[in-house]
Amino acid sequence: MTLIYRNGYGSTYLLDNPPHPHCRVQLVVDAMGIFMCEEDLQNLLGIVQKSHEPCYCDDCGGNACKKIWYTNPLMDICLKMNERTLVLLEDLIKATQLMLKIDDTFG
Numbered sequence: 754m755t756l757i758y759r760n761g762y763g764s765t766y767l768l769d770n771p772p773h774p775h776c777r778v779q780l781v782v783d784a785m786g787i788f789m790c791e792e793d794l795q796n797l798l799g800i801v802q803k804s805h806e807p808c809y810c811d812d813c814g815g816n817a818c819k820k821i822w823y824t825n826p827l828m829d830i831c832l833k834m835n836e837r838t839l840v841l842l843e844d845l846i847k848a849t850q851l852m853l854k855i856d857d858t859f860g
Contacts, residue, residue: 754766754767754768754769754779755767755769757778757848757849757852757853758845758848758849758852760841760844760845760848761841762782762838762841762842762844762845763780763781763782763783763841763842763845764780764781764845765778765779765780765781765845765849766778766779766781767853767856768788771788772788773788773790775790775791776788776789776790776793777790778790778791778793778794778849778853780794780845780849782832782842787828787830791850791853793823793825794846794849794850795850796823796825797823797846798843798846798847798850800821800822800823801821801839801842801843801846802843804817804818804821804834804839805817805839806818817834817835817836817839818834818839819833819834819835820832820833820834821834821839
């Protein structure tokens with residue numbers, strides 16, 4: 754595993770021997786590691802960016818979303834959020850995407 758990017762919320766790694774050839778990224782938040790492909794990262798980024806908008810569910814009451822849900826055919830992920838962690842997660846995903854593009858271009 755090679756570190757791609759790390760910030761105050763989590764880190765991402767490029768896997769040498771991924772369990773699935775397309776899922777070559779591992780997103781690590783707290784003690785949880787999630788194998789992801791680049792499409793998963795893009796989808797999660799869209800959810801994170803949308804979470805900056807007010808949420809009118811019973812839990813949030815018009816404030817920023819307190820959790821984000823990400824679903825793919827293999828798993829459902831629910832992460833508890835506040836504005837600080839939301840910004841850090843967005844930074845983590847965007848920086849990871851940038852580093853992967855740089856790697857693919859110049860690697």
